[in-house]
Amino acid sequence: MLAVGLSLLQGERKAPCDMYRKVGDEDYILFAQKGLPLSVDLCANLAEHAVKTLYIAPEESEDYYSYLRSFTEQVVKDPHIDSEHKAKAVYSSCREILHHVFDDPRASFINMAIDMIAPTMDLIVTDDLATRCLIKLTDYDQSTYTHSTNVGIFGIALARHYFGADAIKDLHSLGAGFFLHDLGKCRTPIEIITKPGPLTPEERTIINKHPEDGYNILLENGVMTEEFKYLTLQHHERDDGGGYPYGLKGKDIHPYARICRVVDIYEALTAERPYHRRISTFETLKLMKEKLVVDMEQGVFEHFVKLFLS
Numbered sequence: 435m436l437a438v439g440l441s442l443l444q445g446e447r448k449a450p451c452d453m454y455r456k457v458g459d460e461d462y463i464l465f466a467q468k469g470l471p472l473s474v475d476l477c478a479n480l481a482e483h484a485v486k487t488l489y490i491a492p493e494e495s496e497d498y499y500s501y502l503r504s505f506t507e508q509v510v511k512d513p514h515i516d517s518e519h520k521a522k523a524v525y526s527s528c529r530e531i532l533h534h535v536f537d538d539p540r541a542s543f544i545n546m547a548i549d550m551i552a553p554t555m556d557l558i559v560t561d562d563l564a565t566r567c568l569i570k571l572t573d574y575d576q577s578t579y580t581h582s583t584n585v586g587i588f589g590i591a592l593a594r595h596y597f598g599a600d601a602i603k604d605l606h607s608l609g610a611g612f613f614l615h616d617l618g619k620c621r622t623p624i625e626i627i628t629k630p631g632p633l634t635p636e637e638r639t640i641i642n643k644h645p646e647d648g649y650n651i652l653l654e655n656g657v658m659t660e661e662f663k664y665l666t667l668q669h670h671e672r673d674d675g676g677g678y679p680y681g682l683k684g685k686d687i688h689p690y691a692r693i694c695r696v697v698d699i700y701e702a703l704t705a706e707r708p709y710h711r712r713i714s715t716f717e718t719l720k721l722m723k724e725k726l727v728v729d730m731e732q733g734v735f736e737h738f739v740k741l742f743l744s
């Protein structure tokens with residue numbers, strides 16, 4: 435069975451396929467039958483038992499995610515739904531599809547994620563209040579897909595602020611690129627990603643392969659774009675040439691990748707990680723300005739700080 439989140443349980447929706455609850459280690463019971471409403475009572479029942487995951491048959495995953503995609507688009511377009519609820523819906527949908535893509539990065543799922551991210555882009559570009567809600571919503575756990583969702587949200591918001599939405603050539607590809615920048619980490623052993631302590635030189639060599647792994651996954655699946663190329667390959671390059679994989683310097687690093695790096699540093703510092711406690715937004719921005727600004731473009735960082743002041 436395939437684990438899915440609870441994104442569809444926001445409002446009266448119909449189950450897009452049979453959805454199950456796990457009982458014990460191996461057993462599943464039917465929670466909602468395909469076509470029947472996901473009623474308020476059913477949702478309350480999940481909340482009562484602190485259930486955060488449902489299950490579907492793997493062969494129904496395309497139906498499930500295409501329904502989730504149309505649900506997300508409808509919510510974004512619905513003038514009767516307020517910005518806060520729109521923000522909640524797109525955040526949980528993006529996180530859910532990214533979880534799936536990191537578990538199984540095949541072309542159909544990557545394309546579904548790209549598709550799902552498009553309404554989020556449209557929301558951020560058109561709705562300032564929703565953007566502020568999204569920035570507040572960014573949740574923190576140790577998972578790569580939550581980190582990627584957060585970098586995606588901040589990346590789009592910063593790119594819009596830095597370039598202006600009208601100056602961006604392909605907004606949807608850029609947005610999806612921010613969400614998928616760390617896709618290569620699905621090939622990094624989980625013990626290295628979650629290691630509670632400093633990495634050995636050998637482990638560091640392995641994790642430093644993720645920019646090229648991410649690029650190769652997108653290339654192998656036939657979904658490469660110019661935006662994806664720069665964001666996957668260059669998001670760990672540093673202005674002073676001390677980054678990886680190529681040690682590019684200053685203007686040789688694409689502006690999209692420079693934006694991704696600032697957001698990536700912020701997100702890594704504010705997240706709860708095995709090797710450090712979470713620090714506040716103010717402390718993080720102060721630390722970035724005092725200690726890390728040498729390897730970031732100052733102009734990009736200044737625009738980033740303004741995101742929190744608007």
Ligand SMILES: [Fe+2]
Pocket residue numbers: 615616644669670
């Ligand atoms: Fe990365």
